[in-house]
Amino acid sequence: xxxxxxxxxxGAEVICCEDLLDTDVERAFGSDMMSEVLAFVNEQSxxxxxxxxxxxxxxxxxxxxxxxxxxRGKRPDLKMIEMAEDRDMVxxxxxxxxFTACGKLYAxxxxxxxxx
Amino acid sequence: MMDSIKLHYDVPGDDFTRAxxxxxxxxxxxxxxxxxxxxxxxxxxxxxxGEINMVIHAGGGVIDVEITENEIIMTxxxxxxxxxxxxxxxxEGYSTAPDNxxxxxxxxxxxxxxxxxxxxxxxxxxxxxxGTTLNLKVYIQ
Numbered sequence: 235x236x237x238x239x240x241x242x243x244x245g246a247e248v249i250c251c252e253d254l255l256d257t258d259v260e261r262a263f264g265s266d267m268m269s270e271v272l273a274f275v276n277e278q279s280x281x282x283x284x285x286x287x288x289x290x291x292x293x294x295x296x297x298x299x300x301x302x303x304x305x306r307g308k309r310p311d312l313k314m315i316e317m318a319e320d321r322d323m324v325x326x327x328x329x330x331x332x333f334t335a336c337g338k339l340y341a342x343x344x345x346x347x348x349x350x
Numbered sequence: 351m352m353d354s355i356k357l358h359y360d361v362p363g364d365d366f367t368r369a370x371x372x373x374x375x376x377x378x379x380x381x382x383x384x385x386x387x388x389x390x391x392x393x394x395x396x397x398x399x400g401e402i403n404m405v406i407h408a409g410g411g412v413i414d415v416e417i418t419e420n421e422i423i424m425t426x427x428x429x430x431x432x433x434x435x436x437x438x439x440x441x442e443g444y445s446t447a448p449d450n451x452x453x454x455x456x457x458x459x460x461x462x463x464x465x466x467x468x469x470x471x472x473x474x475x476x477x478x479x480x481g482t483t484l485n486l487k488v489y490i491q
Contacts (some may be wrong), residue, residue, distance in 0.1 A: 238351055259457065261366065266455060267455055267456075267458050267460075268455035268456055269399070269455070269456055269457075269460035269461060269464060270458065270460065271398060272395050272398070272460070272464055273460050273463075273464050273467070284455075285455045287366075287367070287371075287454055287455065287480045288367045288368075288458070289366070289367075289370060289402070289454060291454065292369075292370035292373070292374065292398065293370075293372075293398075293455070294372075295374055295377070295394075296370075296373065296377065296391070296394040296398045297391060297394070297396050298387070298391070313367075
């Protein structure tokens with residue numbers, strides 16, 4: 235799956251790094267706890283979260299996540315968008331809940347980004 | 351044989367939004383040096399959790415990183431309250447972080463266990479009322 239497929243599946247809005255929408259992604263992880271993301275994500279995955287602060291971008295940076303999807307209509311501020319642009323990280327915003335967003339992506343073939 | 355590279359960071363304790371800046375800088379340095387992605391990832395996660403801990407619990411601190419041919423050595427020192435019970439602090443899920451930290455995505459009691467998980471050598475020197483120093487090493491395979 236490419237990030238642009240995620241945009242379509244979720245009806246998401248692209249916030250930054252539109253030029254990277256052709257990036258391939260195979261896995262995803264959904265959490266509002268960043269320590270869990272750091273503990274469990276074993277592969278380069280997309281992050282779905284309802285948490286909005288700069289540490290979300292930093293957490294994604296530490297494990298080379300190519301894309302962050304903010305769910306439940308949450309929106310990053312200007313500072314976070316600048317941080318993501320500096321790190322070549324695509325940011326998407328979706329109005330869907332975490333459960334629905336994850337379900338839709340799973341149904342289309344995206345798998346969990348945690349060793350199971 | 352390459353000379354070792356030394357990096358030093360002052361981590362301010364009053365700005366949670368900036369926590370992780372030092373770890374991000376180390377990560378970029380390691381990338382430039384051509385270190386393998388898995389090693390970079392281990393160093394980044396361990397140091398980032400340590401940096402977050404410094405800001406949450408200790409009012410900041412200093413981080414020294416030494417990159418040698420065979421290993422990356424990280425020393426994270428703070429003058430915070432110290433850790434009263436290391437055994438408890440190492441237990442997954444145990445946290446003394448206040449609720450407002452949990453609402454920021456941390457404070458789940460995963461910090462120290464995560465640091466141990468992602469490093470090859472791990473030790474803590476701590477004294478209540480004086481501070482805590484973490485000594486970490488990640489081997490370069």
